Amino acid sequence: xxxxxxxxxxxxxxxxxxxxxxxxxxxxxxxxxxxxxxxxxxxxxxxxxxxxxxxxxxxxxxxxxxxxxxxxxxxxxxxxxxxxxxxxxxxxxxxxxxxxxxxxxxxxxxxxxxxxxxxxxxxxxxxxxxxxxxxxxxxxxxxxxxxxxxxxxxxxxxxxxxxxxxxxxxxxxxxxxxxxxxxxxxxxxxxxxxxxxxxxxxxxxxxxxxxxxxxxxxxxxx
Numbered sequence: 001x002x003x004x005x006x007x008x009x010x011x012x013x014x015x016x017x018x019x020x021x022x023x024x025x026x027x028x029x030x031x032x033x034x035x036x037x038x039x040x041x042x043x044x045x046x047x048x049x050x051x052x053x054x055x056x057x058x059x060x061x062x063x064x065x066x067x068x069x070x071x072x073x074x075x076x077x078x079x080x081x082x083x084x085x086x087x088x089x090x091x092x093x094x095x096x097x098x099x100x101x102x103x104x105x106x107x108x109x110x111x112x113x114x115x116x117x118x119x120x121x122x123x124x125x126x127x128x129x130x131x132x133x134x135x136x137x138x139x140x141x142x143x144x145x146x147x148x149x150x151x152x153x154x155x156x157x158x159x160x161x162x163x164x165x166x167x168x169x170x171x172x173x174x175x176x177x178x179x180x181x182x183x184x185x186x187x188x189x190x191x192x193x194x195x196x197x198x199x200x201x202x203x204x205x206x207x208x209x210x211x212x213x214x215x216x217x218x219x220x221x222x
Contacts, residue, residue, distance in 0.1 A: 040071045046106045103150075108137055120151055
């Protein structure tokens with residue numbers, strides 16, 4: 001995961017509780033299933049140049065405390081290649097299964113107008129623009145990597161007939177919760193039964209082997 005601190009929501013719209021603050025809370029709560037590779041400034045040209053100096057200084061200190069590096073702006077092409085390199089290094093020998101874009105950062109979308117034609121959700125990138133206008137979406141799509149585009153969330157909501165910003169928030173379906181719990185219990189019983197059968201098979205096989213070879217059955221220890 002590479003996070004832009006200048007996104008319009010989820011942290012960056014609260015100067016006193018940025019994504020770095022959220023990341024710190026996640027770590028303290030033991031939520032470590034994700035791996036944050038680096039952070040970017042966000043804002044215009046992903047440079048954060050419109051930020052007040054005091055804010056940039058504070059963000060730098062917070063990132064340093066979390067042992068995170070800022071990816072400094074160095075032109076669109078260079079920034080895209082830096083992101084790709086970090087993703088591939090993190091993947092190691094495993095292939096990148098998908099690229100998920102959340103929001104509208106420059107490095108992700110690029111500068112080509114064709115990005116406006118992309119549907120939200122699992123999308124098909126039909127046009128790969130020149131490198132000087134190409135973002136991460138097009139760059140990774142050109143390698144055959146599936147792209148999940150989460151920008152026009154309202155469009156996704158309307159496509160799947162979901163409620164938009166419902167008040168109050170819907171509760172977890174109790175029947176669904178019971179079904180999941182019942183399914184989990186059944187799986188545990190199946191695993192236990194398989195384990196018992198495997199142990200019984202080992203014991204029976206051992207006794208048959210000893211009987212065939214004329215060896216006495218093991219007796220109790222004296």
